[in-house]
Amino acid sequence: MGTPLVIALCGGLFVVSAANSGGTDLRPGRYTDLAALVKDEADETAELKAKVSDLNDEVSSLSRSISDRDVNRYQRKVSELRDPAGLVERRGPGITVTLSDAPEDVINSTTGNINPLLVHQQDIQAVVNALWKGGATAVTIAGQRIVSTTGIRCEGNAVQLQGVPYPQPYVIQAVGTQADLLMALEDDDYVSSYREDAGDPDISVGWDLELEDEVRAPGFDGLTDLNFAVPLATRGS
Numbered sequence: 001m002g003t004p005l006v007i008a009l010c011g012g013l014f015v016v017s018a019a020n021s022g023g024t025d026l027r028p029g030r031y032t033d034l035a036a037l038v039k040d041e042a043d044e045t046a047e048l049k050a051k052v053s054d055l056n057d058e059v060s061s062l063s064r065s066i067s068d069r070d071v072n073r074y075q076r077k078v079s080e081l082r083d084p085a086g087l088v089e090r091r092g093p094g095i096t097v098t099l100s101d102a103p104e105d106v107i108n109s110t111t112g113n114i115n116p117l118l119v120h121q122q123d124i125q126a127v128v129n130a131l132w133k134g135g136a137t138a139v140t141i142a143g144q145r146i147v148s149t150t151g152i153r154c155e156g157n158a159v160q161l162q163g164v165p166y167p168q169p170y171v172i173q174a175v176g177t178q179a180d181l182l183m184a185l186e187d188d189d190y191v192s193s194y195r196e197d198a199g200d201p202d203i204s205v206g207w208d209l210e211l212e213d214e215v216r217a218p219g220f221d222g223l224t225d226l227n228f229a230v231p232l233a234t235r236g237s
Contacts, residue, residue, distance in 0.1 A: 041164070041165055042164050042165065042166070045163065045164045046164075049221060049222060052221075052222070053221055082219075085147065085148075085220075086138065086145050086146070086147035086148075086219065086220045087147075087219045087220055087221075088219050089216070089217065089218050089219045090137055090138035090175045090216075090217040091175065091214055091215070091216050091217070092137070092175045092176070092214065092215065093175070093176075093177075093178055093211075093212065093213060093214065093215070094136070094173060094174045094175040094176055094178065094181065094212050094214075094215035095131075095173070095174055095178055095181050095182065095209060095210065095211055095212060095215075096171060096172070096173045096208075096209070096210045096212055096215070097127050097131075097171075097172045097173075097174075097185075097207075097208070097209050098169050098170065098171050098172070098206065098207075098208040098209075098210075099119045099123055099124060099127065099168070099169065099170045099172070099194075099205075099206055099207065100119060100168050100169035100170070100205070100206025100208075101117060101118050101119055101168050101169075101205065101206065102117035102118070102203060102204045102205050102206070103204060106202075106203075106204050110202075116197055116203050116205065117203055117204070117205055118205070119159075119168055119169075119170060119205065119206070120154060121152050121153055121154045121159055122190075123190075123194055124141065124152050124159060124170055124172065125152050126188060126190040126191050126194065127172050127185070127191060128141070128146060128152070128172060129188075130184045130185050130187075130188040130190075130191050131172070131174040131176070131181055131184065131185070133184045133188070134174075134176060134177075134180045134181040134182075134183060134184025134185070135176050135177060135180045135181070135184075136174040136175060136176040136181060137175050137176050138174070138175040138176075138215075138217035139172065139173070139174045139175075139217070140172070140173045140174075140215075140217045140218070141159075141161055141166070141170060141171070141172050142161065142166040142170065142171055143171075143218070144161050144162065144164070144166075145217055145218055145219060145220040145221075146161075147220045150162060162222045168206075169206060173212070173215045173217065174215065175215045175217050178211055182209075185209075194207065195207055
């Protein structure tokens with residue numbers, strides 16, 4: 001007598017599930033591989049950047065074909081500003097700083113606040129700002145050239161640069177005089193505090209620094225439009 005009753009109950013559950021789902025999956029698949037998701041987004045962004053680059057080349061070609069004194073003068077001025085704007089590749093001696101979250105076993109064993117165990121955008125910004133103070137002539141994060149319009153923003157377990165998400169570890173490279181770059185990192189209070197956390201076994205957030213005979217910083221190839229800016233010298237005047 002129990003068997004027919006169980007079969008009847010199962011049949012009822014199947015009918016209810018079919019009605020609730022409306023022909024769709026009650027448990028739709030989700031992205032569980034963050035690295036794969038980030039890679040897909042980065043690949044799509046790379047394709048769009050390639051299209052932008054092609055269009056910029058076409059615009060430059062059309063501009064050069066115009067024989068006009070004013071246009072030629074502005075084109076020369078643009079050429080002079082390409083290097084300081086970060087649009088020209090830089091190579092030379094430098095350093096590599098790698099920031100990473102604490103090991104999984106440390107994170108899993110923590111019962112309190114895990115924020116100190118993770119790399120945040122302010123940690124990356126502090127290292128980049130210190131490198132600029134040390135006279136870096138070019139800085140990259142995950143191989144992407146950092147320019148005046150670059151935004152560093154946390155997005156879940158990744159950091160966005162120019163709208164492209166990059167997972168940790170975060171590799172920061174700088175071209176410049178190594179002694180000056182090292183001194184700037186040593187003198188920065190925020191970076192020093194981060195390094196103390198890296199040496200604490202209960203935190204163990206990742207920090208690695210290497211001297212490089214040559215660092216390659218490719219020219220920035222993203223959008224260069226600037227919608228609004230206020231010079232620091234005139235702010236509030």
